[in-house]
Amino acid sequence: MEKFETVTGVAMPLKRSNVDTDQIIPAVYLKRVTKTGFEDALFAGWRQDPEFVLNQPQFAGAQILVAGPDFGTGSSREHAVWALRDWGFRVVVSARFADIFRGNSGKQGLLAAEVEESEVERLWALMDAQPGLEVTVDLVARTIVAGTETFAFQVDDYTRWRLIEGLDDIGLTLRDEEAITRFEQTRAAWRPKTIPARSL
């Protein structure tokens, strides 16, 4: 995973609450079997409207999305994170994130930065005053710097560490393979077993 320390880029406002993952990427785009190339699918429904913020030239190349509360609700589709990343976003700022979306983001180098709702409103005001405003998100300092103003954001320590180091989760877990094997040896016989198509 790409290491993440600071990102400086254009911030794009998305003044909607409850942006569910069906809006971030509609189900019809989930039929693909690849992990990249989802930028065409990002906000596919809303993008039909030429006025939609993603279509506005001042936000071209935006890397930081500042959205209303409860971002990423609904379906577990990681494609939502892939689509945001493929478009070029590195950070989503919101007052509240859905749990699965937040988890998926951390696995794919997308920072879900949590701030107060009033701070989202303030960021929107700054972005309205200067469309295309460049903002710096510093994961080491956990700050968002917009013009002369600085906002602190929340992200859990573990996710922050993994993002900064660019670590792969599976590799980390496999360091504990002995503990996994020990646990498996104590697993009760009644616990579920499927019938594999073939043995390992």
Next chain:
Amino acid sequence: MSTSTTPVSATPETDAARPTLAEKTTLTLAEKIWRDHLVKKGEDGTPDLLYIDLHLVHEVTSPQAFDGLRLADRPVRRLDLTIATEDHNTPTLAIDKPIADLTSRTQIETLRRNAEEFGVRLHSLGDVEQGIVHVVGPQLGLTMPGITVVCGDSHTSTHGAFGAMAFGIGTSEVEHVLATQTLPLKPFKTMAINVEGTLKPGVTAKDVILAVIAKIGTGGGQGYVLEYRGSAIRQLSMEGRMTICNMSIEAGARAGMVAPDDTTFEYLKGRPHAPSGADWDEAVEYWRTLPTDEGAAFDAEVFLDADELEPFVTWGTNPGQGVSLSQSVPDPEAITDANERAAAERALEYMDLEAGTPMKEIPVDAVFMGSCTNSRIEDLRAFASVIEGRTKAEHVRVMVVPGSARVRLEAEAEGLDKVFLDFGAEWRFAGCSMCLGMNPDQLAPGERCASTSNRNFEGRQGKGGRTHLVSPLVAAATAVRGTLSSPSDLEA
């Protein structure tokens, strides 16, 4: 409609301030399962490593995960804890023919290739165990109390109905579980949803969960596992409990659960993968220790009075935007929170509804009876009980989609297919179908649907489609009258 609430904590206390499971003398159901799956306790802010008992796989969220294994030259660690089926993309007509949509076909063929290559058991289209992944697991008896279940699908919360800890994961986590049979996770907080009393006739599990979501909001359960408790929950069948746990995610909670009891054991006993003989006895003995201890503390509690609940229906574009069916479309002006007001205004515009319109005067173009929320045999029986001997409203298209191939066979053995067909409904093959419209079962732009599914998001059932979430009973009555209705609105 509801009584008192302990406020859902707006600012969660820091992890450091929370007592560890080892320090607690009384535990909740969720905490006991967590304790019994701990491979390694996290230290210094690192997550716990949790063992996964059952991994359900389907075609949409797995191709990139298998690709990841291939690239890293990793096998599936526990093929005997992994099972796959095809559901999201599968057609519900002409299932013996090649899938017409090329990208859907490719995705399903990719799953078949991956299952073959890695050795995963796959129940393909045409197999009697094929169907919606959350219907198949319980039906096979793989879902049982006290286990951890994951799937690359947010409605994995369904399996919590058995007293299991079950939650949806993303594709990176699917790969992680395939490779390690574990997940690194921070403990969830716990929330009790107490539903006391007796549901009135015509009021069902679906109405309970829609009322819960309307009460705590689509974000109210974030960070929590919900435990549904109280006399009204105890009285529910396993199907009803599955409906409730299924939609926990719609309240923002990754998991929802119901403590196991005799209803659970009765449902499970004798199913193909359920334990038997001495294993069964040992299992039941353990399962009886799982319910939340007397005096165990939840991080938050919510109370609902079952006696006051009525059939519930959504008016907006998220599952929290709902009212009793006897009420009217709410007026956004009356909403104080600015974000919620803006969301309501947008929703009414999308739904093409006017504030103040009685819900029962809203005409629909389609009725969808299906999805992992409501497609089990009991749901089909409920739907059939209302429509039997009647004919559908002329202009309404009615689609009945069983949750699995086995449910379809069971329904046909009971003659329900004949009831559906006589009514004028379409009787389809199993799959996710119009719940999310990944296959050809979609609404046309502007069409309005009363749907027993779980999400009324913009475009969910087809681009421009409008969804009202309802119970099977309300769906059936609506199919008869052509406007949103409950069975009590039908003439005897």
